Every structure is written in C-alpha cells, then in structure tokens.
Amino acid sequence: AQTVTQSQPEMSVQEAETVTLSCTYDTSESDYYLFWYKQPPSRQMILVIRQEAYKQQNATENRFSVNFQKAAKSFSLKISDSQLGDAAMYFCACANFGNEKLTFGTGTRLTIIP
Amino acid sequence: DVKVTQSSRYLVKRTGEKVFLECVQDMDHENMFWYRQDPGLGLRLIYFSYDVKMKEKGDIPEGYSVSREKKERFSLILESASTNQTSMYLCASSFGQRGLYEQYFGPGTRLTVT
Numbered sequence: 001a002q003t004v005t006q007s008q009p010e011m012s013v014q015e016a017e018t019v020t021l022s023c024t025y026d027t028s029e030s031d032y033y034l035f036w037y038k039q040p041p042s043r044q045m046i047l048v049i050r051q052e053a054y055k056q057q058n059a060t061e062n063r064f065s066v067n068f069q070k071a072a073k074s075f076s077l078k079i080s081d082s083q084l085g086d087a088a089m090y091f092c093a094c095a096n097f098g099n100e101k102l103t104f105g106t107g108t109r110l111t112i113i114p
Numbered sequence: 115d116v117k118v119t120q121s122s123r124y125l126v127k128r129t130g131e132k133v134f135l136e137c138v139q140d141m142d143h144e145n146m147f148w149y150r151q152d153p154g155l156g157l158r159l160i161y162f163s164y165d166v167k168m169k170e171k172g173d174i175p176e177g178y179s180v181s182r183e184k185k186e187r188f189s190l191i192l193e194s195a196s197t198n199q200t201s202m203y204l205c206a207s208s209f210g211q212r213g214l215y216e217q218y219f220g221p222g223t224r225l226t227v228t
Contacts, residue, residue: 104149
C-alpha cells in the first residue's frame with residue numbers, strides 16, 4: 001500500500017511571493033506517477049502538475065514547479081509570483097504504474113495575503 | 115473540456131434513508147471513482163469502476179454500494195444513511211489507458227445526514 005503525507009495543514013504567503021508546499025510519499029513500486037491537485041473554494045478540483053517517476057527532470061507548468069527527490073521520496077510544489085487566485089486546498093497524490101487509483105494526502109490550505 | 119457533473123451540490127437526508135448520488139461524465143472515460151472528503155483526512159476512495167458493470171472496493175466501502183449500468187454514469191448508493199456519512203462526496207473519471215492517470219473531478223455533493 002502506498003501512503004502520501006502532507007505535513008503542513010495550512011500555509012500562507014504574501015501576494016507576488018514564492019511558497020513551497022511539502023509532500024512525502026511511500027511506495028514499494030519503482031514506476032509511479034505523482035500529482036498536485038488544486039481545489040479552490042467551492043470549485044472543482046483540477047490538476048496542477050504531474051511528474052513521472054522515471055523522469056529526472058522536474059516538471060514545470062508556468063508559475064508552478066516541483067522539486068522531485070526520488071531517493072528521499074519527496075515531491076514539493078513551488079508556486080512563484082503567488083496570485084490571489086492561487087488560494088485553495090492543494091492535494092498531493094500518487095499512482096503506481098498499472099494501477100489507476102490515486103492515493104491522496106490530507107491537503108494543505110494555502111492562503112494568499114494581499 | 116472534460117465535464118463531470120454530479121446530481122446535487124447539497125443534499126440533506128434523514129438517518130435510515132436510502133440515498134442515491136449520481137455522477138455523469140461526457141468524455142467516454144473507462145474509469146470512474148467515488149471519494150469522500152473530510153477535513154484532515156483528505157480524499158478517501160470508496161469505490162472504483164473500470165468498466166460498465168465492473169466495480170472494485172476502495173479503502174472505505176462499508177455502508178456504500180455502487181452501480182454502473184452505462185459507461186457515462188456512476189451512482190453511489192447509501193443503503194441506510196447514518197450521521198457518520200455526513201461528508202463531501204466527489205466523483206471523478208479518467209481514461210483507462212496506461213500512462214493517462216489524470217482524474218477529472220465533479221463539483222462535489224455535500225451530504226448532511228440528520
């Protein structure tokens with residue numbers, strides 16, 4: 001069984017600053033996928049970024065990037081130039097290759113301070 | 115755009131009632147999922163379906179059942195609702211091809227059992 005841990009229940013950041021959300025995971029598989037999902041208040045959850053474990057290069061999507069440390073089983077999300085629209089719950093998730101079920105962390109609530 | 119819809123945003127039911135939560139996706143996805151989301155617990159998988167009439171138990175299936183008679187529709191059934199089933203219920207869907215694990219979520223149904 002895999003586990004995903006988000007140790008920061010809440011985070012806050014000043015608008016335009018950079019914030020990093022932490023995630024660690026544990027899986028016995030060597031091939032897997034990692035995700036960050038965003039759930040804005042009263043809105044649908046959407047995918048922010050994904051990382052294939054076999055890729056050494058860290059994924060980036062505009063202002064969002066990850067720091068993937070495979071040996072440490074760490075997968076943090078960095079948000080640069082934070083905007084008010086980034087305020088949301090962020091969930092880290094993991095899926096083993098060949099198994100399409102995701103295991104989610106408990107989430108981090110991010111507040112943006114104007 | 116992928117669209118996943120859920121029959122109700124808010125639902126109030128009494129203890130002992132039979133409750134149906136409906137989910138419809140319009141992208142011909144093979145996989146569909148039901149989660150419940152509780153503060154501090156993240157998303158927990160209730161049931162998963164990888165094809166019509168096929169289902170698989172998730173992490174917390176007790177007290178729930180599911181039905182998938184058509185590819186686009188996945189129903190969650192609470193046979194006899196209890197107060198500890200008060201929660202946010204999220205439906206999701208994904209392609210069934212290996213390597214495409216992204217799940218698309220519905221807006222959620224907030225169920226209150228009194």
